[in-house]
Amino acid sequence: MINNEQQVVINQALSILDDELRQTDMPLSSVNSHEDAKNYVRLLLEQQEREVFAVMYLNTHYQLIECKELFYGTVDNSRVYPREVVKLALLNNATGIILVHNHPAGGNKESRADIKLSEHIGQCASLFDIELIDHLIVCKGEVVSLVEQGVITKS
Numbered sequence: 552m553i554n555n556e557q558q559v560v561i562n563q564a565l566s567i568l569d570d571e572l573r574q575t576d577m578p579l580s581s582v583n584s585h586e587d588a589k590n591y592v593r594l595l596l597e598q599q600e601r602e603v604f605a606v607m608y609l610n611t612h613y614q615l616i617e618c619k620e621l622f623y624g625t626v627d628n629s630r631v632y633p634r635e636v637v638k639l640a641l642l643n644n645a646t647g648i649i650l651v652h653n654h655p656a657g658g659n660k661e662s663r664a665d666i667k668l669s670e671h672i673g674q675c676a677s678l679f680d681i682e683l684i685d686h687l688i689v690c691k692g693e694v695v696s697l698v699e700q701g702v703i704t705k706s
Contacts, residue, residue, distance in 0.1 A: 564594055588649060589687060589694040591618070596653040596689040602629040604652040606636055608645035609684065616643045618651075627656045631668055633675045640681045648676060650686040659690040661697055669703045 588607065595618070596603055602624040608616040619639060622629045629652065640648055650669060665688065673683035686697040697703045 585685075585696075589696070592651045592687050593689050593694050595620075596651065597691065599653050599655055601625055602627065602653060602655055604629050604631050604650070606639065607649040607651060608640055608643045609647035609649065610644070611646045613647060613684075616645055627654075628664075631672075633668075633672045636672055637675050637679060637681065640676060641679060645681060647682040647684045648672075649684050651689065652687075653689040657691060659688070659693055659695050661686075661688055661695065661700065661702055666697070666702055669697055673703070 592605070592607070596605065603620050604622040604624070605618060605620045607618045610616055617639075621635060621639070622631050624630060636648065636650075639645075650672060652665075665686065669683065669686040676683055683703070684698075686703060688695040688697070
């Protein structure tokens with residue numbers, strides 16, 4: 552369990568990464584910025600005791616507009632509504648999204664449901680010219696990218 556001092560450090564690190572992701576001119580598809588995005592979501596979700604589904608909304612320069620926790624579940628699943636994901640993308644004028652969720656019960660392997668959800672949200676988003684950039688799964692000690700795994704293709 553994280554104590555108060557550790558939580559302060561995590562919050563400071565999140566603030567630094569948040570500023571970096573919002574101000575950088577380097578696209579997230581580059582190794583350094585993609586790693587920053589992975590570190591950011593790892594800090595955000597790794598210690599959660601239940602599943603959390605979040606979305607990183609990006610502008611045309613792949614800069615972070617907002618990272619929003621949208622849905623909360625139990626220890627091993629959460630109910631996700633693609634309509635809400637796309638609605639917030641439109642409200643943020645986002646042109647790209649990165650889906651994020653954690654596996655608090657352990658396991659660093661994507662489920663068939665994770666893959667289907669990514670494909671479905673990607674299809675919905677593409678109707679509005681919003682690019683699904685990646686789906687990151689936060690596990691204990693690592694963040695798995697479905698694009699890097701070759702499970703989904705970047706649109």
